[in-house]
Amino acid sequence: MSPHPATLDCVPAPVITATSLVKKYKDFAAVDGLDFEVAPGESFGLLGPNGAGKSTTMRMVGAVSTRTSGTLSILGLDPDQHGPEIRSRLGVVPQQDNLDTELRARDNLIVYGRYFGLPRKQVEKRADELLAFAQLEDRAKAKVDDLSGGMKRRLTIARALINDPRILLLDEPTTGLDPQARHILWDRLFRLKEQGTTLVLTTHYMDEAEQLCDRLIVVDKGKIMAEGSPAELIRKHSSREVLEVRFGSDRNAVVAEQLHGSGERIEVLPDRILVYSDNGEAELERITSAGLQPMTSLVRRSSLEDVFLRLTGRSLIE
Amino acid sequence: MSATPLEEHDTAAILAAGAKPRRFGAFYVMEHKLLGMRAYAQTIVATSIGNPLVYLFALGIGLATLVDQNASGLQGVGYLAFVAPALLASAAVTVAAEEATYPFLLGFKWVPIFYAMNAAPISGRQIASGMYLAMLARIVPTVTIYFVIMLLFGAVPSSLGWLMIPAAALTGLAVATLIGSYSSGVEEDKGQMAMIMRFGVLPMFLFSGTFFPLEQLPVYLQWIGWISPLWHGTELSRVFSYGLEEPIWLTVIHVVYLVGLAAWGWLATQRVVTRRLNK
Structure with a gap:
């Protein structure tokens, strides 16, 4: 019996599908058989302590680190074969800011936009919009080193949005920020979520996961311990x-x-x-x-x- | 940015979006690096003009009067004409050594922009290539300025002298890729970069027939020149600058050696950068 076509239309295909995903460094399995799916527009979290394999998973999903085994599909493509294509539709906010300190704030966005093959005029326009979104309009010409931690983070997020990504990957987005800077950042991320951007984030902050994630997996030692919405997980396990x-x-x-x-x-x-x-x-x-x-x-x-x-x-x- | 199901035309659009970065990625990296160089543009311009002036006055004019009084020139030309092509090639090597050491450490560790580039559609190979293209974009103007100043000093007898520019650029590239293939793999700077300068670049400068013909050295030291890209570059520059007489096969060897070294170093760097990013 084949499923009714209308039913298929109602269920959007996942933008990320991982099956038995494994990443080994010699004998050590940093990621040890993860299975998960992320639907378009969903806000999906990986929660776990340091060393749980969250960042490794994010690098594989970000199509920069090859998997040892298992299958992985991002936007319907295999990252082993179509890394650059997948990355052209991703935005990545790494755990550690990697802005170019030799360039000014706005130039960081422009240079980055060029990496996606976007025309300079378009990138310049987008850079100004994103500086406004990141509440950094008045810092366009600032040197990166003169920005506060929260501002650098917001600039990194703005940079990750330069290509209007389908999926935004955030690795520990607010680690090291003061409470006020965290709240400003959460507000910006929440706006993106409202606009329908798929967010995938790792965190070891429960409040962050509760604020931002529709659904999350709890990861420890490279394995999934539980999966569900924050409320479901609490109901089920506490x-x-x-x-x-x-x-x-x-x-x-x-x-x-x-x-x-x-x-x-x-x-x-x-x-x-x-x-x-x-x-x-x-x-x-x-x-x-x-x-x-x-x-x-x-x-x-x-x-x-x-x-x-x-x-x-x-x-x-x- | 709306949540729509992935359909076939989506996949086609995503595949198309990768085409430009796949083709031009290295140029985007170069563009980025050149924009970064603006931060220290004044130093670059000042040294590009100051270096040839200082060296040509000191060695080409100062030392040359002494040498030319005591010998009837070297290899059929005055000391200025003899030493100038070597200094031009050395200028390329100096820039190469500077750009192929710390910028790689910087990109991986201190200001890890390589990871940012790689998170965008740029591959490790393109990052390596872009770094070398940016170096060439700095080396070529440097040696061109050197060449013009040499002309002003009357230090270029042959009309083929301008060929020193590509010869020096090739020499610079050979040295850059050789150093870069090593420095791109350095995880932590424990003084390796300073060692490269002190025990690699400086001896190369002194033992590559720069200030005196290599034959002046005892035979057991001449091998330093033979393996030195700077010696091959210097001799090649001399062939173009004043028609240094050497067998044609030797000239061919200079070119082949430099091209071979540059190609090997370039590919090796690509491999190292790719491996390091894929962790």
Whole structure:
């Protein structure tokens, strides 16, 4: 029985498809059999600690690093054969800014636009639009070294958009930025998302993943631990609320013994104890009425950090 | 930028978008590098004019009076005419050595623009080629200025003297690609670049028949000249500048050696850059 043609039309073909994707460096598998798909217009995240294989995956998706095995299709093409063609439709924001410090801000965009074979006039026009988008109009002639960290990041994003890419790849886009600069950046990325640009980003910040990603995979040691929307992942792998209690570094482990049975489960970290429960306040009351007095306590909603902790037994930022 | 399904015409458009970068990528890299050179354009112009003036006055005029008083010229010409083609070839080599060392380290490590180029449709091979095209674009004007100043000094007896320009450019390229094939693979600068200058470029300058004919050296040192691209470039320049008499096969060897070296170094750099980017 063949599927109805109308059904096929309704499901847009994925812009990225990875099957059993592997990247090995000698015997070490940095990426160890990833399977995922990204739909057009989707905002897709790879969440995981440093060294999880996120950046390696991004380089393969960016068609600059060849895979060891598995299949990979970007915009319907194999990056091994059509690297330059695929890259002509990608925008890439690397983990480390690689702007040319010998050039001024606007020239960085113009030179980069030329790499896509775009005519100079068109690139100049686009550069001015993007400087406005990145809120850097008044910095067009600035030297790159004179820009702040947040400005450099925004200039790098502007550069990545010079070819009007179908997919924007962002590797740790806000690492190292102060909170204000992060929020400005998130706002810009959210606008792109609204315009329908497909975003693929790696992060080890849960708030960033929750803000920007429609769907994400949690990656650890080159493997996918879980997949879903942030809300789904939290629902599936964690309780609604979390109670954090601190009894002091020396006592946490001892007290944890007495807390056994509290909530759905507990997690003992060196500096605090996490009690997973749908009602954090009730748990806190139970603990205090049992005569245990925590130094500090906090009830919060479950986050992706908790999901990660549950799945890997480790914290994201170590 | 709307979310549409990928259809066949999309694939055709994507394939077409890669055509120009595939063909002209190296030129875009050159364009980028030349724009970057604007940042130190004044230094480039000042040294391009200052160098020949200083060297030709000091050696071609100053030292030449001494040499010409004590010998009836060298190889049938005065010392100025003898030393000038060698200095011109050396000028090309100086620029080559400068551009083929740190700029590669820069592009991979300190200001990693090579990765940015590669994230766009530019390949490692094109990056290497673009770097060498940019070097040539700097070397050719440098030696042309040198040539014009030599003319002003009356140091070019032959009407074929202008052929020194391509000869010197080829010499510069041979040295550049030789150094570049090494420096493009250097992960960390632990003084290797300074070593290249001190123990590679400087001895080459001194032992390549620049200031005196290579035959003046004892036989067991002459091999330094034979393997030195600068010696081959210098001799070739002398053939063009004042018709240095040497067997025709030797002139052919100069050209073949320099072209061979440049081609080998160019390809080797392409391989190194490609391998390094694909990690």
